[in-house]
Amino acid sequence: LNKVIGIHPIAAVAPDAVETLLDRAFGPDRHGRTAYRMRAGTSPIPALSFAALDADGALLGTLQSWPVELAGDDGSVVPMTMVGPVAVEPAVQQSGIGQQLMQALMDAAAGERMIMIGDPEYYGRFFGFSADATAGWRVDGPVERRRLLAHLPAGTDMPLDGAIRPRTNARFAQSERIA
Numbered sequence: 001l002n003k004v005i006g007i008h009p010i011a012a013v014a015p016d017a018v019e020t021l022l023d024r025a026f027g028p029d030r031h032g033r034t035a036y037r038m039r040a041g042t043s044p045i046p047a048l049s050f051a052a053l054d055a056d057g058a059l060l061g062t063l064q065s066w067p068v069e070l071a072g073d074d075g076s077v078v079p080m081t082m083v084g085p086v087a088v089e090p091a092v093q094q095s096g097i098g099q100q101l102m103q104a105l106m107d108a109a110a111g112e113r114m115i116m117i118g119d120p121e122y123y124g125r126f127f128g129f130s131a132d133a134t135a136g137w138r139v140d141g142p143v144e145r146r147r148l149l150a151h152l153p154a155g156t157d158m159p160l161d162g163a164i165r166p167r168t169n170a171r172f173a174q175s176e177r178i179a
């Protein structure tokens with residue numbers, strides 16, 4: 001593998017190649033996870049989804065972001081960006097690729113309200129994500145509370161309690177389904 005890594009829009013790679021990498025990083029049973037249910041029915045946000053390629057064009061890592069929203073128990077609905085999966089080819093993990101992908105996201109997503117399920121020891125340590133705001137946020141499936149992380153612009157006021165759900169254009173159809 002060539003050591004020079006470039007970060008590109010995820011549109012630079014074939015969707016099949018992304019799926020194959022995700023299977024290798026997380027296992028083929030990944031689709032039932034809570035993180036997948038939280039954004040079910042949405043498509044990745046092109047400007048906030050990235051591929052790490054080596055100089056020969058081999059796919060070494062991916063990061064996808066999705067449109068979700070926090071439906072507050074107070075009636076407010078706050079759009080959020082759900083980050084993940086972040087996946088690095090197992091053979092080249094621990095060489096900085098995950099951090100390069102995340103840095104590309106943080107640069108492109110300045111001002112976004114972000115949520116993800118991930119290890120605070122990684123996403124907190126390097127990128128300032130934390131579970132502080134998320135204690136009262138419900139998700140569709142089991143989650144370790146310490147791994148439900150948010151990254152919010154300074155001074156952002158978020159509902160304390162509410163439900164994270166996919167953000168689709170069919171808002172009415174969706175609230176009927178949840179009701």
Ligand SMILES: CC(C)(COP(=O)(O)OP(=O)(O)OC[C@H]1O[C@@H](n2cnc3c(N)ncnc32)[C@H](O)[C@@H]1OP(=O)(O)O)[C@@H](O)C(=O)NCCC(=O)NCCS
Pocket residue numbers: 025026086087088089092093094095096097098099100117118119121122
């Ligand atoms: C998690 C992942 C995205 C990190 O990317 P990476 O390119 O391997 O890691 P980086 O090179 O950017 O960072 C390495 C540093 O982060 C630390 N680190 C890596 N993964 C970590 C984790 N899950 N928790 C805590 N620390 C972690 C390493 O110890 C290392 O720290 P050091 O520099 O002090 O030695 C990648 O390993 C991956 O895809 N793993 C498989 C999927 C997975 O297990 N995801 C976990 C939850 S989403």
